[in-house]
Amino acid sequence: MLKPIATATRELVNLDGVWRFAIDSRLPESPWTAQLDTPLEAAVPASYNDLFTDPEIRNHVGWVYYQRPVRVPRGWTDDRVLLRFGAATHAARVYVDDRLIGEHIGGYTPFDVDVTEHVTAGAEFRLTVAVSGDLSNETVPPGKIEVTGAGRRKQVYYHDFYNYAGLARSVWLHSLPQVAIDDIVVTTGHVGTVGSVHYVTHTTGGDEVRVRLRDARGVIVAEGSGREGTLEVQDVTLWKPGAAYLYDLEIELLTGAAVVDTYALPVGVRTVEVRGYEFLINGEPFYFTGFGKHEDTPVRGKGHDNAYLVHDFQLLEWIGANSFRTSHYPYAEEVLEFADRHGIVVIDETAAVGLNMGVVGGLAGKPPFPTFSEQYANDRTQGAHAQHLRELIERDRNHPSVVMWCIANEPASNEDGAREYFEPLVNLARELDPTRPLTYAVVLFATFTNDQIIDLFDVVSLNRYYGWYVAGGDLETAREYLARDLQGWIDRVEKPIMMTEYGADTEPGVHSVWDKVWTEEYQTAFLEAHHEVFDRFPQFVGEQVWNFADFATDNGLHRVDGNKKGIFTRDRKPKSAATSLRRRWRGLDGRKPGTTEH
Missing domain, CATH: 2.60.40.10 (Immunoglobulins)
Structure with a gap:
């Protein structure tokens, strides 16, 4: 799917701005048949959850409605006319005047709706977009809806970031020639x-x-x-x-x-290859330095913002990062275009996060029921996952910055049924793009002794939290666990090994002369302990810290105002660990630690 651009034969009109807005419980049936009866307006692009002070809107389960008038340029008489949505999280229905003319499921990939037969060049129409942030075990990412004792519907999900919803990316009206x-x-x-x-x-x-x-x-x-x-x-x-x-x-x-x-x-002309324990770009060994990130900023939620885009890349350059992972969903197309222009390497990830009932069992890792079962990740879930994977690869396969596909974050790859679930998805990804390596982020419960799918993939990408969730506050033990873990994977598979998550929650401004968790000093010591272990292994090809910046979560008892593992605060102020990382990464200059070769 080509992104709309202006050419000698194509035109586009940006529909971003402030739209009428309401939640379904405050509207009559079929609200798209008239102007929305609401005093509210919402910004597009932006998630709607943090825009309003009303908690009923922030925690809404169900459909919300956006609406605005749109005028078709009068010169488009002989052209096809389409609406383009950068994303609608997680499902959308599109109405032109009184008629439903398009639907899409999947919250982080774009879709077009052809409105040619329903609009007139030079005339105005009423555009209404219904968006649902609801998740079930048959969506990607998965979740479930519970009903509380008070009769309120509540969204439950198994990923550790806030379930923002709405029109978080730009909306366009664009023209195409009849033959295109x-x-x-x-x-x-x-x-x-x-x-x-x-x-x-x-x-x-x-x-x-x-x-x-x-x-x-x-x-x-x-x-x-x-x-x-x-x-x-x-x-x-x-x-x-x-x-x-x-x-x-x-x-x-x-x-x-x-x-x-x-x-x-x-x-961009370049090659990507995995050879033995090496990850090669243009035939040269590449060592990843960088972060897992999130599309997450104050007020906007997951709304794309070009000012944050520019500033975030400036911070990546300042700290010496050469890469990031689009955890845990595809980012806006503008992000990849910027990475293409500025030489930042991207691991591009699907929205398949939360495919792991072991997480519900806590550190014991004992699922309440099997992850890969009719109760949770079933054939219909796999179908939704396949469709999302197809839309991701078809959107992003021409970007030189994208060097690897990550098809899931922390799935239950240690459970029975994992192979039957993932092998068809791996085959699909290789069919859609045979040129890039494949990986998945390996959860702590999946070890080198019990993981059932690593042979299907090209790179071992580990999410590990020794010194935080395991051996919290004990960096000596953390080093031992980490070294044993890395050696176990090296002995099992001849594949490049990298860390896609490691980090410690850190409250800005909390300090101590001792190794106390949550302090800025502990975050620095935590990272340095991991780096000392990484540098022992020539088979190790990269380190991506979790996370680039603090981000919003569904605050439970173990979260205070979000996840605080960021090296930068949510408003992009550096914590003490940032200077330590800067010294390390800017000194590497693309080299594997401990070597002099590029």
């Missing part, structure tokens, strides 16, 4: 100084496809024709971590001699 370029798939490679850009185009008709590749100065470096082909680039400049270089692939669709559609796609 529908999709483009690009794969790149290089042999010596000669690069290759293989392209496949999908169209809704037309006679001929012409392609041109321009360098960063706008000079044409290769040309071709046909719906599929390979362009050779002499003296290619590779896309590299920390040194991004992008070409522009221009595609024209012709009917007869007339150009009926055009599209331009940024392309």
Whole structure:
């Protein structure tokens, strides 16, 4: 699915702003058939939960309604007209005037709704969007809805971040020619100084496809024709971590001699490969430094914000990070585009978090019932997971910054049924994109002795909390546990091993001369203890701290105002550990610790 852009044959109108807003319990039946009877307005893009002071809205279970008038540009008479939603968390129904004209399930991937037959160029229509944040065992991520003794519906979920809902990404009205370029798939490679850009185009008709590749100065470096082909680039400049270089692939669709559609796609020429214990980018060993992140900011919730986007990447550069994981869902397309332009490496993750009943059992890891069962992760869950995986890969496979797919966070890979659940998903991911390695974030309960699916994947990505949830406050024991764990995985599989989560909750401003948990000093000591162990193992290929910044959670007894494992506060102020990480990461310069080779 191509992102809408303005070209010589395409136009778009941004619909962001302030929309009428109401929750279903305060509206009559079929509220989309008239102007919403509500005094409330909500910002788009933004999650709605933190916008209002009313707790009934913040904790609402059910549908909410957004509404605004939209005028179609008068010059679109002969074009197809579509609505594009960057995301609607977690399900959406789209109404034009009185009619339902589109639906989508999945809260973090975009979708288009064709409204051509329902609108008129130059005229106005009433756009109403119903959005539900409800989760069940057949959604991704999963959850359940309980009814309290007072009769109130309550959302329960098994992931440790707040279940923000709403229209968190931009909404667009855009035009397409009747005969159009529908999709483009690009794969790149290089042999010596000669690069290759293989392209496949999908169209809704037309006679001929012409392609041109321009360098960063706008000079044409290769040309071709046909719906599929390979362009050779002499003296290619590779896309590299920390040194991004992008070409522009221009595609024209012709009917007869007339150009009926055009599209331009940024392309970074680079390769990704796993060889033994090494992770290679452009044939060179790569060592990940960075974070698990969240789309999470005050007031906006998961609403995309370009100011935070720029500032967060500035902080990544300041601290010396070269990568991040899109934990625990696909981020806005603008984030990946920014990473493409600035040379930041991305592990791109699905929204499959919470597929683990062992988490409900606490540190004992004993599930109340099997995770992979009709009660919880069943065939319908797997189907939703597959659809989400398909939409993620089809959206992001052309981004050079994306070097690996993470198809789940902390699933119950130690439980029976895990293989039957995940093997078809792995096969699907490899079919959709055979060029990138696959991984999943391995939960603490899944060890090198009992994990049942690691052979299906390319990289071992460990989430471990020795010194926090296990051996809390005891860094000596934490080192022993961690070293034993890493050695066990090395002995079991010949695959690259990295840490995708390790961290300690830290309250800003709490200090102590002793190793006391929750202090800024303990967070620093915790990280340094882990780094000392990482550096013992040449098979270890990366460290991503949990988390980049503090983030909102459904505050239970073990959380005070959210998860505090951030190296930065929620408003992006550095904690003491930030300077320690900066010294380490800026000194590595892409090297594996303990080596002098790049």
